[in-house]
Amino acid sequence: MNITNSEKLFAEAKNYFPGGVNSPVRAFKSVGGSPIFIKKGKGSHIWDVDNNEYIDYCCSWGPLILGHANDVVLNAVNETMHNGTSFGAPTELENKLANLILTFNNYIEKIRFVSSGTEAVMSAIRLARGYTKRNKILKFEGCYHGHVDSLLVKAGSGLITFGNSSSAGVPDSFVNETITVPLNNKQAVTEAFNTYKNEIACVIIEPVPANNGLLIQGKEFLQFLREICTENNSLLFFDEVISGFRMCFCGAAGMYNVKPDIITYGKIIGGGFPVGAYGASKEIMSCVSPEGNVYQAGTLSGNPVAMSAGIAQLTECLTLNFYEELEKKTNYLVDGIMKNNSFSLFKIFNLGSIFWIAFTKQQSISNAEEIDGDSMKYFKILYHELLKQGVYLGPSGYEVGFVSQAHSYQDLDKTILAFKKALTLLK
Numbered sequence: 325m326n327i328t329n330s331e332k333l334f335a336e337a338k339n340y341f342p343g344g345v346n347s348p349v350r351a352f353k354s355v356g357g358s359p360i361f362i363k364k365g366k367g368s369h370i371w372d373v374d375n376n377e378y379i380d381y382c383c384s385w386g387p388l389i390l391g392h393a394n395d396v397v398l399n400a401v402n403e404t405m406h407n408g409t410s411f412g413a414p415t416e417l418e419n420k421l422a423n424l425i426l427t428f429n430n431y432i433e434k435i436r437f438v439s440s441g442t443e444a445v446m447s448a449i450r451l452a453r454g455y456t457k458r459n460k461i462l463k464f465e466g467c468y469h470g471h472v473d474s475l476l477v478k479a480g481s482g483l484i485t486f487g488n489s490s491s492a493g494v495p496d497s498f499v500n501e502t503i504t505v506p507l508n509n510k511q512a513v514t515e516a517f518n519t520y521k522n523e524i525a526c527v528i529i530e531p532v533p534a535n536n537g538l539l540i541q542g543k544e545f546l547q548f549l550r551e552i553c554t555e556n557n558s559l560l561f562f563d564e565v566i567s568g569f570r571m572c573f574c575g576a577a578g579m580y581n582v583k584p585d586i587i588t589y590g591k592i593i594g595g596g597f598p599v600g601a602y603g604a605s606k607e608i609m610s611c612v613s614p615e616g617n618v619y620q621a622g623t624l625s626g627n628p629v630a631m632s633a634g635i636a637q638l639t640e641c642l643t644l645n646f647y648e649e650l651e652k653k654t655n656y657l658v659d660g661i662m663k664n665n666s667f668s669l670f671k672i673f674n675l676g677s678i679f680w681i682a683f684t685k686q687q688s689i690s691n692a693e694e695i696d697g698d699s700m701k702y703f704k705i706l707y708h709e710l711l712k713q714g715v716y717l718g719p720s721g722y723e724v725g726f727v728s729q730a731h732s733y734q735d736l737d738k739t740i741l742a743f744k745k746a747l748t749l750l751k
């Protein structure tokens with residue numbers, strides 16, 4: 325496999341950007357080797373600057389549920405763009421996207437658009453604190469919520485802990501407002517509420533944790549969080565930046581039928597453009613400026629080009645059997661790969677069109693501690709072999725893969741075959 329041009333560009337990029345990239349995982353550090361520089365994408369395929377072609381299961385880390393350069397999205401963007409790209413004043417497009425999101429949502433009544441998932445979470449945390457007049461937040465080890473200061477906290481030792489910052493530059497005083505507990509552990513959550521009575525503004529969770537493997541939680545645990553939050557006048561915060569519009573139009577909240585107080589969205593709602601959103605009841609959202617005193621603003625918030633991409637993409641997602649088809653394809657892929665995996669070297673966990681390859685003997689994995697970090701050496705081998713055979717996954721064994729509407733059964737069959745060949749190397 326020739327990647328000379330990618331290597332050249334990466335060498336140059338290292339002069340410009342820390343580690344040569346604008347987001348760390350792109351640097352291929354966890355799989356080794358040089359990152360592939362992408363030239364173009366269409367449907368389920370991407371091409372690199374050396375003209376290698378890949379079937380893409382990264383899909384920009386989730387946003388591209390219709391695949392690359394979808395014609396409906398491109399047409400909408402094109403039309404909007406020619407009338408100006410940003411006004412810093414309201415446009416009808418914001419109403420339209422908000423209407424699409426809210427009409428089918430039983431849990432939130434108003435939203436605010438921002439420009440990334442991180443920004444949505446950061447703003448919603450401020451809202452939760454402003455609304456409850458409390459400072460502490462409870463999060464789960466193994467959930468990612470963007471690079472918000474107070475959420476870059478990993479568990480220390482012990483069941484409930486003020487963790488350690490997982491990044492330099494986060495003051496201890498911030499870390500001290502964040503309580504970290506393991507996923508799928510009622511006892512830890514209960515203890516946290518007992519210890520910090522009337523101090524916890526919100527419990528934030530990815531209802532489908534998909535940023536550190538795919539750590540599927542049971543409905544019962546999410547329902548338990550709902551109840552304990554209600555009892556303690558804390559807000560339940562579902563970070564649906566990945567899960568929103570992924571398994572169904574009503575998100576994980578709808579799928580599990582558990583009511584959060586605050587929801588954040590991102591990724592899919594922007595159709596490949598930078599959009600995030602946070603939403604809640606009218607009452608909670610009335611705390612947001614200019615109605616209330618929780619300040620939050622953005623020069624490019626509700627950007628018309630991004631809004632039109634989001635509207636086009638979500639409208640497609642509403643078509644009949646959209647999610648059923650996606651799930652069917654994903655199951656076909658997973659079953660196909662596993663049929664050839666007779667030594668059970670790894671498992672694939674999947675939900676809707678999200679899948680995660682885990683080198684484990686366990687039947688299920690529901691918290692971060694159960695992931696065997698050592699097993700990532702196998703993922704590395706698998707990764708490069710798949711790449712050689714034209715299958716592109718996100719470059720880390722902790723990352724999930726996505727099947728898009730654009731993936732054909734021919735793509736899936738090719739991928740199954742590529743896995744079969746790659747597996748011979750792993751034995």
Ligand SMILES: *Cc1c(COP(=O)(O)O)cnc(C)c1O
Pocket residue numbers: 440441442443445468469470471530535563564565566590591600
């Ligand atoms: C991707 C993601 C974020 C961060 O969104 P960005 O757009 O990368 O800032 C936050 N929360 C969850 C659950 C995510 O998957």
